[in-house]
Every structure is written in structure tokens, then in C-alpha cells.
Amino acid sequence: MVAITLTAEGMAFDTKEITVPAGSPVEMTFENRDTGVPHNFALYRDSSAAEKFFAGEVITGPKTVTYTFTAPSGKGRFFFRCDVHPKMMTGAFVTT
Ligand SMILES: [Cu+2]
Numbered sequence: 001m002v003a004i005t006l007t008a009e010g011m012a013f014d015t016k017e018i019t020v021p022a023g024s025p026v027e028m029t030f031e032n033r034d035t036g037v038p039h040n041f042a043l044y045r046d047s048s049a050a051e052k053f054f055a056g057e058v059i060t061g062p063k064t065v066t067y068t069f070t071a072p073s074g075k076g077r078f079f080f081r082c083d084v085h086p087k088m089m090t091g092a093f094v095t096t
Contacts, residue, residue, distance in 0.1 A: 001027055002025070004026060004027075005031070006028055007033060008034060008039040008061070011089065013082070016091045017091055017092045017094060018080065019095075020093075020094075020095060022071060022073055022074060022075045023070065026069055026070065026071055027066060027067075028056075028067040030056060030066070032060070032062065032063050032064070034062075035062055036061065038060045039061065039082045040055065040059065040083055041067060041080060042054065042080060042081055043055075043079070044078065044080070044081070045078055045079065046078070049081070054067070054069035071093075071095050075095050077092055
């Protein structure tokens with residue numbers, strides 16, 4: 001199990017890149033600090049968002065939740081975003 005944290009604040013994530021071992025179970029503590037604004041974390045193969053690996057429940061801040069999912073089994077560079085703000089809030093999810 002890999003424990004990571006991700007924070008959404010000011011309509012932005014606090015990191016642009018997350019790196020975990022390929023295929024590992026992930027426990028993500030997701031904190032939304034934007035009062036009255038919904039955010040989530042969702043993981044896709046690439047920025048087309050055609051293939052989804054995981055989408056966390058959308059939460060309205062201020063609130064913190066724990067997401068659990070399994071990282072993609074292959075090594076590579078994947079894509080994450082907030083589904084509510086798919087152009088503004090994006091990043092790279094890297095498996096090694
Ligand atoms: Cu958002």
C-alpha cells in the first residue's frame with residue numbers, strides 16, 4: 001500500500017506529478033480546501049480521458065476523503081484531473 005496526499009486549493013492541485021510503483025494499491029488522502037467548490041481526483045490513460053482507471057467521489061470543500069485504488073500495472077505516464085474542472089486541474093500520474 002502506497003500512501004499519498006493530494007490537496008485541491010484555489011482551483012488547483014498542490015502537485016503536477018504523482019509517482020507510485022506500477023500495480024501498487026494506493027491510499028490517497030484527498031483534501032479539498034475550496035469552500036463551496038466541488039473537486040475530485042480521477043485517473044485516465046491519457047489526456048483524452050477516453051480510458052478511465054479510477055474516479056474518486058466528488059466532494060465539496062472544505063472536506064477530506066480517502067480514495068483507494070490500484071495503480072496501472074504497466075510502467076508509464078498517465079493523466080489525472082479533477083472531473084469538475086478538467087482543463088484547469090490536471091497532472092501526470094507516473095508508474096515506475
Ligand atoms: Cu475541481
